[in-house]
Amino acid sequence: MKLYDYTGAPNPRRVKIFLAEKGVDVELVNCDLTKGEHKSPDFLKKNPSGKIPVLELDDGRCLAESVAICRYIENLHPEPNLFGADPFELGHIEMRNRQIELELWSQVGTSWVNGPIVARMGTFKQIPQAKEASDANVGRYYERLNDEFADSEYVAGDRFTIADITLLTAVDFAGAMVELKPDDSLGNLWRWHALVSGRPSVD
Amino acid sequence: MKLYDYTGAPNPRRVKIFLAEKGVDVELVNCDLTKGEHKSPDFLKKNPSGKIPVLELDDGRCLAESVAICRYIENLHPEPNLFGADPFELGHIEMRNRQIELELWSQVGTSWVNGPIVARMGTFKQIPQAKEASDANVGRYYERLNDEFADSEYVAGDRFTIADITLLTAVDFAGAMVELKPDDSLGNLWRWHALVSGRPSVD
Secondary structure (H helix, E strand, O other): OEEEEOOOOHHHHHHHHHHHHHOOOOEEEEOOHHHOHHHOHHHHHHOOOOOOOEEEOOOOOEEEOHHHHHHHHHHHOOOOOOOOOOHHHHHHHHHHHHHHHHHHHHHHHHHHHOOHHHHHHOOOOOOHHHHHHHHHHHHHHHHHHHHHOOOOOEOOEOOOOHHHHHHHHHHHHHHHHOOOOOOOOOHHHHHHHHHHHOOOOOO | OEEEEOOOOHHHHHHHHHHHHHOOOOEEEEOOHHHOHHHOHHHHHHOOOOOOOEEEOOOOOEEEOHHHHHHHHHHHOOOOOOOOOOHHHHHHHHHHHHHHHHHHHHHHHHHHHOOHHHHHHOOOOOOHHHHHHHHHHHHHHHHHHHHHOOOOOEOOEOOOOHHHHHHHHHHHHHHHHOOOOOOOOOHHHHHHHHHHHOOOOOO
């Protein structure tokens, strides 16, 4: 299997942490986003959406979308379990993962595409008011998470799951690339961040 | 089990179609969005995100997020299979479902919150430029889908899955509530729409 990757891109990072948790090795193929390689005709045959990561199987079939790739891997390699082990837990972990995606990651993404780095790339027609709103939404969501981590060690309860990978990559990307690092006062959120960042799978 | 619902809301509709496909009956509880019942303290205990649908189990545990609820039901009632029956199909259907959500539903949602109905509600600080961009993105995505349906009977291949429910509810909501009905010229998309709309589960 090959994973189309770009160093520093947050969605391939999600899959790479997941694979490391599973102990699954794949060949990494660099897809240079700065050269538009993800929009080339050859790449669009692998993923018509023109995004990375893409997992290419040995028979040539491809899967895109980070969580879809991870779910494929989970079903090939069930242990350690990262998506849930019974019907309720499968639903609960998916709910938490989706809440982080829809309520935090989507806002970090809006701040990113409307922010200064993408402005210099000139690849997106920016809307400053959208960034004002998403920046504020990110700050509010960090506060909600900080409250939740008062009672919960991990995002979806008392063990590490895919929802922690989703949150870690969002917070790290927001801090490094979008100037939306959580405030130092959010002690529970930072306690969780240190716990998860210390895992051998995370780099 | 109880499903917190509001007639006409597209996300509860996704779950209701899914439950009908499975032949699972649940009690529907009206959560009046126009009265803000989804933001009441009691409701926020069920779902801190303040959104419907929510599935409340007989023991009081709750699940939010449409697809998380559907995955719980899928694992309780595996037939008919709507999420995939082997590792690759589970990944492929999740990929297709997420593409519809991230590339179409998200844009329909942006057009909705920045459109005339929400303007009259006065519940959202609107950004007209965001609606211009999302309206155009929806139109482009309909054309992509129309091309894909030239070779594919359903969203994720040759059988009905959760990804069809996601697309149907997006297209119907976009047409009825956001003035973004697909153009009559998109014959493949409309062929799929008629096929799926004719299922007994769909109302």
